[in-house]
Structure formats: C-alpha cells, structure tokens
Amino acid sequence: MQMTGAQIIIECLIEQGVDTVFGFPGGAVLPLYDALYQNQNRIRHILTSHEQGASHAADGYARSTGKVGVCIATSGPGATNLVTGIATAYMDSVPIVAFTGNVAVPLLGKDSFQEVDITGITMPITKHNFIVKDVGDLAETVRTAFKIAQEGRPGPVLIDVPKDVTVYTADFSPQSPEVLKPRTERLSEKSMEQALQLIKHAQRPMCYIGGGVIRAKASDELSQFLENIDSPACTSLMGVGAVSSLSPRFTGLVGMHGTKVSNMSVSACDLLVVIGARFSDRVVSKASAFAKNAKIIHIDVDPAEIDKNIKTYCHVIGDLKVVLTELNHRIAKPMEHTEWMEQVAEYKKRYPIRVDSESARSKEILKALQSVLPEGFFAVTEVGQHQMWAAQFLKHLQPGHFLTSGGLGTMGYGTGAAIGAQVAHPDARVVNIAGDGSFRMNCNELATIARYKLPVIILLMNNQTLGMVRQWQTLFFDRRYSETNLDTPIDWMKLAEAYGVKGMRISKTDDPKPILRAALDLGQAVVIDCEIPVDDKVYPMVAPGASIDEMLGVEEVGE
CATH class of the missing domain: 3.40.50.970 (Thiamin diphosphate (ThDP)-binding fold, Pyr/PP domains)
Known part of the structure; x- marks a missing residue:
C-alpha cells in the first residue's frame, strides 16, 4: 500500500x-x-x-x-x-x-x-x-x-x-521484526578449552564484571559461573547490579573508587576472568601494575575490545549468555578455593569503606533512602560524588536497576534518564540521586515530569559546590578552588514548586528517614533539597597514575 x-x-x-x-x-x-x-x-x-x-x-x-x-x-x-x-x-x-x-x-x-x-x-x-x-x-x-x-x-x-x-x-509492506540470534561466529573451541584449562588450574581466581553482563541478560549464568569456579567478583561502575550486593562473593567496585578489597584481590589473584568489561582507565589506572600476578581471560562479544587497553593471556569472543552457559556446562564438578575465599573474607573485615569527611552524612542519607524504598526500585544518578556514593552505599540487587553515565560521565544525564525509566515502569519507584552541579544543567526537565505526572523522586545532594572537582582540588591542587563554588542562593524548593512539583528539604541536622518516607508516601514527583557538608569526600580513591592497590582514604579496622 x-x-x-x-x-x-x-x-x-x-x-x-x-x-x-x-x-x-x-x-x-x-x-x-x-x-x-x-x-x-x-x-x-x-x-x-x-x-x-x-x-x-x-x-x-x-x-x-x-x-x-x-x-x-x-x-x-x-x-x-x-x-x-x-x-x-x-x-x-x-x-x-x-x-x-x-x-x-x-x-x-x-x-x-x-x-x-x-x-x-x-x-x-x-x-x-x-x-x-x-x-x-x-x-x-x-x-x-x-x-x-x-x-x-x-x-x-x-x-x-x-x-x-x-x-x-x-x-509499504509490513514485516515481522527479525529475530536476532546471539553473536557466536567468533566463538572457537580452542578459546573455550584454553579458558577452561586456565580456570581449572587457578588457585586464586577473581572475576571482574562489566556492563556487558547486564546488556546480555546473563546475570543468572554469571551467578552460576561464580559458584562453579568458587570465585569472588568485583564490578565496574557499569556492572553494578550484575552481581547482587548481598552476595558473599561480591567485593564491590574496582578501580579508582573501588573498594580496597576488590583492588587488593585483583592484585593478589593468579587468574583474572574479565566478563563484559573494557578495562577502562578508571578501573585499570596504572596499566603496567594492573593484575600483575595474574593471567587474564577476557570474555566479550566485541572483538575490538580484545587487547585494546590491557594485553590478555586468553580471550573468548561471543555472546556472554552463550559463553557462560557453555562454560558452566563444561565444568563437571564445582571447584573449591577455600583458602582464597577466606583470604578475601579477611580483606572485607579489615578494609570496610571509610567515610572520611566532616560527617558520614552522605552514607546516612543513602542508607535511610534504601530503608524506605520498595523492592524493585530504580536508582538513577547524575555524575559526581553522589554517583559514587550511590554505587557504594545502596544495595543493588537486580541487573538494570542502576542507571548511570559511566563512560562519558555526563552531568545532566539523570533527570532525563529517570523520566525514561519511569515512563517504562509506571508502577515502580524511580529515584534520581543528583548533585546540585549536575541538576542545574537539565533541571528544565521538571516541566516534563510535571506535564506527565511522573512520580520521580529527585534526591538533590546539595553541597553548593562541584564536589568531585573540589575533591581533586583539595587533594592535588593545594585547595585552590577555582570556579567550583556554587554558592548562588538558589531555593530549590521554590524552583520545584514553580514547575508544579513538590519541594522538600532535609537539613544537615534532620533525621532523613521520616522525610524520605513522607516524600515516597505522596506518590508524586518530589525534589528533596538535601544539605550535605561541602567537604564530604568519596573514598577510597586511587591517585592519578598510581597502582590500584595504592589507595587514599583507607584505614584498617583497629587502627
């Protein structure tokens, strides 16, 4: 026709x-x-x-x-x-x-x-x-x-x-959409066998998980794989949610703002299995020192990522769901690495995430948020300190429920992304965890939220500064705070209300939990102006050019 x-x-x-x-x-x-x-x-x-x-x-x-x-x-x-x-x-x-x-x-x-x-x-x-x-x-x-x-x-x-x-x-003639098949044309028997042999002979395996696992909908297969090879696992920022935060195998983020446990485990392991990750510079830091004691297996669907940033010992190219299913099938008997898992457990006891700041306010607020959110919530972030805190302190139990700009680091991403997630899931709770620097870039999308009556919660972590940039200025530029102060007197509650969105405030001395619960109970869009200290910092942190096991802001328990 x-x-x-x-x-x-x-x-x-x-x-x-x-x-x-x-x-x-x-x-x-x-x-x-x-x-x-x-x-x-x-x-x-x-x-x-x-x-x-x-x-x-x-x-x-x-x-x-x-x-x-x-x-x-x-x-x-x-x-x-x-x-x-x-x-x-x-x-x-x-x-x-x-x-x-x-x-x-x-x-x-x-x-x-x-x-x-x-x-x-x-x-x-x-x-x-x-x-x-x-x-x-x-x-x-x-x-x-x-x-x-x-x-x-x-x-x-x-x-x-x-x-x-x-x-x-x-x-125009209508057609049914083409059913896409998993990409396996580069998957070879030789690479699978080589990977299996390395896994079988490893004494201290470690898995580094990226966002590719979430894109491939392969979290269940990954969970089984971790059990089969008896391995701990860390994730990149994009991999958050691929492994449940409650899993005893999960060690947290890896890299610049990773946990000491993850970074030490990557440095101590004898085999690093990298699944759906691209060896970002924010993970690797000093390339010559990354996983220096390990042979590296890289499993990815994209051949362009193989040996691009880090030279690997073995690679398996193919759809992650297919590859992990096949590896699980070929591991006849679950492996045991008791001594290694005990060592990782000891790392966890010795090196909890340190909150080194004027207060532990950011952690307190996010823990309170977690306690009032229903199951199946979506956490969206802007980019900056609040983004790292959301990755560190919230418990992420489901793949695809933590939405953040990892590779490009786009300030202003969160409000639009929260709109998309809320439209797609009208019955779910969607929270955009924002910084005042990022939110001011695209706060005009409050008009969209109001127009369509989307019940998005915007938790504005307001420290009146570009927090992550200020942190770098504090640590590496002798506290020269060039153009990072945002002390223009903006009344975020009034701004929200001008768009027809409810505004609320949590001061530095308020108990955040009842206010957060009241915001959620409204069942509508709310902007919560949440005051936090200007010098709250994201720790741990790896300085530029340092090895990932050389971390700032880490203390052993008992020190």
Missing part, C-alpha cells in the same frame, strides 16, 4: 514493538509529528523540554527495559542537541535509535536554514548512521537500524531523514 515517509516511519516503529518515543518538534519533522498525532492511540510521544532530555530519556527507557529507546529531533540545533545523549549511549553500549529531520534533499549541502551534517557529526559516536534520500529506502533503513542497535554489542544508531522524504510516498 502507498504511504508517506512519515507514515512509514510510524508503521516501522510499531512493527518493531515501540510503544513510546521521546522528542521535541520542529520544522523539518513536522510531517512526522503530524503522523504521530494521527497515531497517538498506537504510539505514545513524550514531549521533553530539550532534545538532550529526549536522548537521555530514550537511554533510560532502554537501560531499564532492555528494549530500544527512540528519540526524535528536528534539523540543525535540534539534531546537535542530541549529540551528548547519543555519545552517552555509545560509551555505555545502550541501544537507541535517534531520528533527526533535515532540509529537503535539493537543499542539502547548501548551508540552508537549520541544516547540519548530523551524520558526519555523529559518525564517531554511533554504531552506524544513515541519511535517507529516497523514500523507497526508508522502511528497510529503519528495520536495519533497529537490528544494528540491538545485535552484538548494543549501541546507538541515527537516521537522518530530509523533510521531503517524509512527504513523498512509497509502497
């Missing part, structure tokens, strides 16, 4: 199972928005306050569901406003498809009004991007984009559609 390009896009989205899109209209996408209006009973559109908010919302929707998130922006500045969100998704392997409008095909390349080469701009930060100049190619392009976004290592794909392409007509 004949359809316009705009109608074809809508039909393809519905065909792919998309129920919600996030965006902001403009001239170059008016035909698409007209088609959305005519199909509002079939697909929901969430109007954000800014295109960056739309990209982060699509990201939060995708991370919290495992489905593809979709966002839409017009040409020129609308398209460029998506760039930060696309780069965030790219660094953290999040499947989103971004649609941008552009000027009509005859006007391309002529510096037309609101024209920008968005495919050129986003080439380094997408798995693939397209510009569709023929309406007859549109349906196949959309279907291909969804496949690329999801298969193998997930990531963002951009489709740029000139305005005239959305108006022209073409034949």
Whole structure:
C-alpha cells in the first residue's frame, strides 16, 4: 500500500514493538509529528523540554527495559542537541535509535536554514548512521537500524531523514521484526578449552564484571559461573547490579573508587576472568601494575575490545549468555578455593569503606533512602560524588536497576534518564540521586515530569559546590578552588514548586528517614533539597597514575 515517509516511519516503529518515543518538534519533522498525532492511540510521544532530555530519556527507557529507546529531533540545533545523549549511549553500549529531520534533499549541502551534517557529526559516536534520500529506502533503513542497535554489542544508531522524504510516498509492506540470534561466529573451541584449562588450574581466581553482563541478560549464568569456579567478583561502575550486593562473593567496585578489597584481590589473584568489561582507565589506572600476578581471560562479544587497553593471556569472543552457559556446562564438578575465599573474607573485615569527611552524612542519607524504598526500585544518578556514593552505599540487587553515565560521565544525564525509566515502569519507584552541579544543567526537565505526572523522586545532594572537582582540588591542587563554588542562593524548593512539583528539604541536622518516607508516601514527583557538608569526600580513591592497590582514604579496622 502507498504511504508517506512519515507514515512509514510510524508503521516501522510499531512493527518493531515501540510503544513510546521521546522528542521535541520542529520544522523539518513536522510531517512526522503530524503522523504521530494521527497515531497517538498506537504510539505514545513524550514531549521533553530539550532534545538532550529526549536522548537521555530514550537511554533510560532502554537501560531499564532492555528494549530500544527512540528519540526524535528536528534539523540543525535540534539534531546537535542530541549529540551528548547519543555519545552517552555509545560509551555505555545502550541501544537507541535517534531520528533527526533535515532540509529537503535539493537543499542539502547548501548551508540552508537549520541544516547540519548530523551524520558526519555523529559518525564517531554511533554504531552506524544513515541519511535517507529516497523514500523507497526508508522502511528497510529503519528495520536495519533497529537490528544494528540491538545485535552484538548494543549501541546507538541515527537516521537522518530530509523533510521531503517524509512527504513523498512509497509502497509499504509490513514485516515481522527479525529475530536476532546471539553473536557466536567468533566463538572457537580452542578459546573455550584454553579458558577452561586456565580456570581449572587457578588457585586464586577473581572475576571482574562489566556492563556487558547486564546488556546480555546473563546475570543468572554469571551467578552460576561464580559458584562453579568458587570465585569472588568485583564490578565496574557499569556492572553494578550484575552481581547482587548481598552476595558473599561480591567485593564491590574496582578501580579508582573501588573498594580496597576488590583492588587488593585483583592484585593478589593468579587468574583474572574479565566478563563484559573494557578495562577502562578508571578501573585499570596504572596499566603496567594492573593484575600483575595474574593471567587474564577476557570474555566479550566485541572483538575490538580484545587487547585494546590491557594485553590478555586468553580471550573468548561471543555472546556472554552463550559463553557462560557453555562454560558452566563444561565444568563437571564445582571447584573449591577455600583458602582464597577466606583470604578475601579477611580483606572485607579489615578494609570496610571509610567515610572520611566532616560527617558520614552522605552514607546516612543513602542508607535511610534504601530503608524506605520498595523492592524493585530504580536508582538513577547524575555524575559526581553522589554517583559514587550511590554505587557504594545502596544495595543493588537486580541487573538494570542502576542507571548511570559511566563512560562519558555526563552531568545532566539523570533527570532525563529517570523520566525514561519511569515512563517504562509506571508502577515502580524511580529515584534520581543528583548533585546540585549536575541538576542545574537539565533541571528544565521538571516541566516534563510535571506535564506527565511522573512520580520521580529527585534526591538533590546539595553541597553548593562541584564536589568531585573540589575533591581533586583539595587533594592535588593545594585547595585552590577555582570556579567550583556554587554558592548562588538558589531555593530549590521554590524552583520545584514553580514547575508544579513538590519541594522538600532535609537539613544537615534532620533525621532523613521520616522525610524520605513522607516524600515516597505522596506518590508524586518530589525534589528533596538535601544539605550535605561541602567537604564530604568519596573514598577510597586511587591517585592519578598510581597502582590500584595504592589507595587514599583507607584505614584498617583497629587502627
């Protein structure tokens, strides 16, 4: 049947199972928005306050569901406003498809009004991007984009559609979405056997887990694998939730703000099994000293990550769920490393996370938050000290319930991502743990929260400074606090209320628990201005260029 390009896009989205899109209209996408209006009973559109908010919302929707998130922006500045969100998704392997409008095909390349080469701009930060100049190619392009976004290592794909392409007509035939198979074409018997032999002969195995386990929905297989090889496990920031925080095998984060237990265990192990992680510089720090006593096995779906940052002894390339299932199948009898596990348990007793600050306020607040939140909550963060505290002090029991910008470190990510998670899970509690520096960047999305009556809780850890930058200035720049003070007198309660959102405050002397409980009991959006001391710090910490076992802010119990 004949359809316009705009109608074809809508039909393809519905065909792919998309129920919600996030965006902001403009001239170059008016035909698409007209088609959305005519199909509002079939697909929901969430109007954000800014295109960056739309990209982060699509990201939060995708991370919290495992489905593809979709966002839409017009040409020129609308398209460029998506760039930060696309780069965030790219660094953290999040499947989103971004649609941008552009000027009509005859006007391309002529510096037309609101024209920008968005495919050129986003080439380094997408798995693939397209510009569709023929309406007859549109349906196949959309279907291909969804496949690329999801298969193998997930990531963002951009489709740029000139305005005239959305108006022209073409034949459209509906299709069922392609069923994607796990990527195993590079999985070899030789690599599996080599990995098994290393595992069988190890006396002190350690597993370092990344976000790839969550993306592959392989947490159950990982749990069985840890039992089979009798190994402790640490995670990157992106891997938080892949192993339950309550598991006796879990040692916490690894790397710059990792636990002393994790960092010592990585340094002491004789075999490090790295699963779905990329050896980020924030984990590795001094590369020549990383896991210096261990042979390293790297298991990942993306061959480009093998030996990119750290040279490994053995690698297994393939879908993590498939690889872990096969490894579990081949381990006939669970192994025992009693002495090693006892040593790790002793590390845990000796090196609890130290809270070295004017007070233990950040820990106290987050523990109180945990105590009042229902099961299945989603914790979203901005970027900074509060992000690390949320990773350290909250108990993360389920994969995909901790949403944070790890690779790009995007301040302003959390509010949009919380919107996406809340829209995807209307009955769940979603809390955005924010810093005042990050929140001020995209606090305009309070308008979106209010418009759609989303019961998002924003816990604003307000120290009136760029806390993480100030921490570095304190430790490494002789307390020269250049442009990090945020002591402008902003009344966050009044700001929230101006948007129609409830505002509350927790002072430095308040018991946080009853206030947090009251906020949750309201069942609506609340901004909680939570005062914390200006010099609360995130510890432990590895100084730049140091080995990960050389940590600042660590004390042994009894010292």
